[in-house]
Amino acid sequence: MKTLPIDSIMPSLLETFRSHASAVLIASPGAGKTTRVPLAFLDEPWLAGRRILMLEPRRLAARMAARYMAASRGERVGETVGYRVRMDSRVGPKTRIEVITEGILTRMLQSDPALEDVGMVIFDEYHERSLQADLGLALCLQSRELLRDDLRILVMSATLEAEPVSALLNGAPILRSEGRSFPVETHYLDTRWEGPLEQKVVHTIQHALKQEEGDILTFLPGAGEIRRVEARLKELELGGQENAGKRIRIEPLYGNMPSAAQDRAIAPCPPGERKIVLATSIAETSLTVEGVRTVIDSGLMRVPRFSPRTGLTKLETVRVARASADQRRGRAGRLGPGTCYRLWTKEEERQLEAARTPEIKEADLTALALELAVWGVADPSELSWLDIPPAAAFRQARQLLARLGALDESGAVTPHGKRMAETGLPPRLAHMILVAIPLGLGGLACELAALLGERDVLRGLRAGEDVDIRTRVEALRFVQDAGSDQVEEYAGISLNRSLCRSVWAEAEHWKHSFGIQQEASDTAACGLLLAYAFPDRIAQRRENGRFLLQNGRGAVFTKIQSLANAPYLVAAELDDQGSESTIYLAAPIDAEQLEKYFADQMENEALVYWEAGQQSVRARVRKRLGAIVIQEAPLLEPDPKDILYALLSGISSEGLELLPWTKQARQLQQRLQFMHRQEQGQSQGQGKWPDVSDEALRETLPDWLGPHLHGMKKGADLQRLSLADILLGMISWEQRRELDKEAPTHIGVPSGSRIPVDYSDPDAPVLSVRLQEMFGLMQTPRICYGRVPLTLHLLSPAHRPVQVTRDLASFWQNAYFDVKKDLKGRYPKHYWPDDPLEAMPTSKVRPKPSAK
Template identity: 65%
Template sequence: MTNLPIDSILPALKNVLRSRESAVLVAAPGAGKTTRVPLALLDEPWLLGRRILMLEPRRLAARSAARYMAALLGEQVGETIGYRVRMDTRVGPNTRIEVITEGVLTRLLQADPALEGVGAVIFDEFHERSLHADLGLALCLQSQSILREDLKILVMSATLEAEPVAALLNDAPVLSSEGRSFPVETHYIPQRISGHMESAVVHMVADALKKEEGDILVFLPGAGEIRRVEAGLAGLKLGRHIHIAPLYGSLSREAQDKAIAPSEPRERKIVLATSIAETSLTVEGVRIIIDSGLMRVPRFSPRTGMTRLETVRVSRASAEQRRGRAGRQAPGVCYRLWTEQDDRYLSPSSTPEILETDLIPLVLELAAWGVSDPAELLWLDLPPAGAFNQAREILIQLGALDEAGTITAHGRRMTELGLSPRLAHMVLKALPLRFGGLACELAALLSERDFFRNEVHAPEADIRLRIEVLRSMGKCSDGSVASFQGHKIDTAVCQRVLSEANYWKEAFGIATKQEKDDIDMCGLLLAFAYPDRIAQRRDNGRFLLRHGRGAAFARVQPLSSAPYLTAAELDDQGAESRIFLAAPVELTDLEQYFSEQIEEDNLITWERQTQSVRARKQVWLGALLLKEMPLTDPDPDDILAALLHGIEKEGLGILPWTKSARQFRQRLTFMNRFNADWPNVTDEALIATLEEWLAPHLYGLKSWDDLQRLDMKEILEAMISWEQRRELDMHVPTHLAVPSGSRITIDYNNPESPVLAVKLQEMFGLKETPCIAGGKVPLTLHLLSPAQRPVQVTQDLASFWKSTYFEVKKDLKGRYPKHYWPDDPLCAEPTNRTRPHK
């Protein structure tokens, strides 16, 4: 067995684990920690024949590590060394080391919190900080502290900041090992890429093939970029001895194994990989790294409740991991598609997934563990409260948790399936309806990327088309369908979806003959999985999602006219989310299967357009108004409240203010000016006290027409006592008898200065200005001409008679010669006629 750098530290690691329950091992890439450490611990006395579980962040790494360790022992996988990954298990009765993916550990812990039969749990490549790694470590730490004091926990990483992890593990010892790495020459581009990144990668690969020896490993952000670079390289006619091998998570196991296998003699390989190739496995023969500097990460938005894949710059730690791939077996070279100046601004490490992802799986697992508050466990980073609470609300909608956050029997069943919580709920709801097979097909489709997505003009978003393709492939004798309605199909992805669907059908014991075959039920089944993404069509052809956010298709398609649909996949960009996958759903199905979540609301409001109170019954599913109908027997108090609100919005002008009502209100205002005990009847005061003075008179009314029947003077009179009415009439009269005998209305529009507008001739003989309020307030006299126009405004009538009258008389006598203009107004007879009676 070849010596590796990790070998020198294995004795110290054994000594630590003999006396301590936890340890942290930091080993540089190429040190050999993944394959040497588990084997070295296999015969330790504390293990007592129990198993070792080693967690790997990816299925490919788990299978590769297990095969390599089995080969070192001269065995097949499934004997001493085995692995468990999603839908693929190779373990036997004598298996002592199980390499598992992180989600598998969670299920093992839920089934057996004490992990009986397990002596140690190793977290490999912990620096990647996946959600399941953080969760698995938190659960293991609680199990260790409560149930299994003897359980060994070892955290291993290449680039981890060891101190925080060691502190979390009760100040566990930290051991370090240098890696075995050959020198790697690093090159940067002189200036930033101006065009498409894929074109720059193709040119750089072609250049590297000419200059350097060995295989090439290209790091790209995702499968789409890999396909485009692959197409670009294919157009270069590189030669038969050069092979292109894609490497990403959703490829088949055979394709992944082919990518990491050594090249044949005198042949070269170009591996186009995502970040899956950063850690835990060695791609044989690689001497050249070409790094795009980009990676794709899921970003969850608590604001919208949706996750989007975002392309971001790699961290410095990731960049160094990628660079190190070139120096595993010989000197190498790394070409970075960013400038040396940009390199200085790389973040030190990637953001932990727990801070940026959808926490629905974590919340459900914690509830199954018996934890409703994540602070009860030990974490490197506590789950964000906003995302945690939002995830809990979704799980309550799914029936997985009750209102208190406690897991239900249905929720516990969901955790046992190995599907994501949403898809698990969908399948469980579909089984009794005899749509379990269709639900398994949908679950498989939604667990993989869209096999149409690589098309420039993909078919419409209707997921039923994908079901048709899947079923067509299952019926084909050769098991392949190359196209559908003129659109190319990624047959490898389609085959994986079909295999997974069949796996789940078999796992649930679904018999096709007993199933209903109605592809139009896709929308309802998706609604079970994504109740928050049930959408209603708006008038503009766009959609409103149940949680209130807008959504739309990128282009008009048949689903654009669906009254209701469920969006299974959509993004979180811009003001409206773009819908990628959806299916129509019937309103009757929503009413039947979501009845417990549907709320009825009696809405009684004032409508400005009709100037009336409208009473209607509304049926809501979240932000979606499913139905609206007239409310036949509304509560009179609710009608009253709506009418009062309407008056408040419209203003007091909506009320029928007759001349006498308006004057009475003005008289009250005048009295309130002198005595605050009198009612305040200003607009502001009356609006503020509508319920006190107006509401008792409004029962049975609900429109503008009804309001016009009110007697506003009578309503205002009810605000004062009988004694106050007498006082009002005495001190603030409605009219004043003038010398001519006429009763003239007093205008109280300005309470500071009430006005008496009277013809000048009717005031002959009156020496002083008349007063009100017990003689305290003189009236403002508007002395009118025969044409009813003011010729003088005064509060000093005596002074007017002495001086101003004679000038006014001179002017008016010339204009109105037939009228009576005496020389002595104080001795003249007052008259309301042209001349007084003889």
């Protein structure tokens, strides 16, 4: 067996676990930690013949690690070393090391919290911080605290910040091993690339084939980009052609491929061949792609992002973190000096985040919340976490679980919830299948679950072009019935044959797991089954062709299609953009199905409300499913109190202008408000005069207006009100007399005219009067116990203000003569005396001739 860098630290690691229950191992890529460490512990006395579990974040890495370790012992997988991943298991009675994916550990812990026959749990590549890894570690730590103080825990990583993990493990020792890597020459773009990603990737691959030796590993964000790059390479006839005397192979590598295709992509090339591997981040850690000397990194990856605001998870393409970029580059230096082409500039490099965000901070936490509920934990803070689950997302997850029947009213897990968790499926899909089985729809539910867990089996469709999931189910069955090797398309749409095979195999796996032997169900039930999985995404068509989701959000199609006319549908896949989400996958559901199968979730409500468009109170009875109104009819005998409340709400929302304000009523309001404001300015007597400002009246509508509205329902009915009488009813008889005296409607002036007072500004009432009518009056008129001088707007004969003053005496003495000079020039026929205090006031052009 060849020597690996990890071998030098193994004695220290073994000694550490003889005296400690935990440790953190940091080992560079290529050090050999994944394949050497588990084997080294097999004969340790403290293990006492029990098993070692090693967690890997990906199925492919788990299978390859087990195969490598088994081969190093000269055995087959399933003897001393085996693996368990979803839909595939190779273990036997003699298996001592099990390489498992992270969800498998959770299932083991739920069935045996003490892990009685396990002596050690190893978390490999923990720096990826998957949700399941964080959950598994939290559960293992509590299991050790309460049940198994002898359980060993080892956390391994290449790029992890070790100190926080050590603290989480109660100060566990940290060991470090330098990997064996060869120098990698790194190339950057000179300028930022703005064109299609596939174009730049293909160009770089062509360049690398000419300039570099060995195989090429290209990192792309997802399967869609992989397919497009593969297609362009084949258009260039690179696949199958010779380069430097070697035949070129193009090998995709991503998570949802058949195992045989994944194995072929990472296996070494036969002599005379050279391969181009087009991979997602699956090839970033854990496994070695044999023969790679060149890495081309797009700098992008696809991650799930959950929005607590909408309850939706969407895949988002993001920049890789520096730690991930370094992991990718290291793949070129495993066998000898290599080359890495980074499709970004050095300036962009400086903007990369140091490490990726832990999934627990951004993912849908419904599955985690269910596992914790089965574990007996309602509050995540009861466990130890490197990052505690976000409160909003966790709360929303528990609300969904309650709606799916997984939690009871007290928040404890139900028997149905336990069965959901035992399936290992996402909670929505597990609930769908469990409910579908007694309805005779279990087979269809398994097919839907398999389809929803994969990317689209239909090729060549633009986003939103055909969102009907029934087309996918029918295509899947068509391929299976006709033979996938002979089928290229369904209903004129190109098919992804390999994916169809994979999806069908998964559907068959779930049917077998649930013991389903039913015949294929009519796809007409797809909408009903999706409604069980996504009750919050049942949607009702609006008049404009858009849809209202049960959770109150809007949804819309971006392309014209038949489902746009469905009265009801269920959206299985949505984005999370703006006020209306785009529907990407859906199926119709009948109103009859909703009423039959979701009657327990519907609520009958009596509504009495103001309808602004009709300017009237309406009384309706509605049957609702969340925000969706299923049925609506008139409410025949509404409570008069409800009518009054609705009418008052309408007045409040539309404003007091809805009321019949006469000139008299407005002036009365202003006079009352004047007295209130003057009272507010005094040190005594507070509260005598009511606040009748628009704001105060709006806030106290039930008190002053409510008693006068009985029997009224419409805006037209309000016109019968006398607001002046209602306002007067707010004060006593004595106050009315006082109001007339201290805030009079009119003021008598020297000419004999009675001029109205404008109280629109309660702090400065205005008397607008022609200047000639004020001759002979020395002082400004005062109101409110003589405390408030009126603001005089002295007008020209044309009723335009020529002076504004609150000091009439000063005006006569100082400003009058300038005003007189101007007015006399403009109005020569009018009377402009030299002494205004001795002159005869007049409302005419001149005083009567008899006047002197």
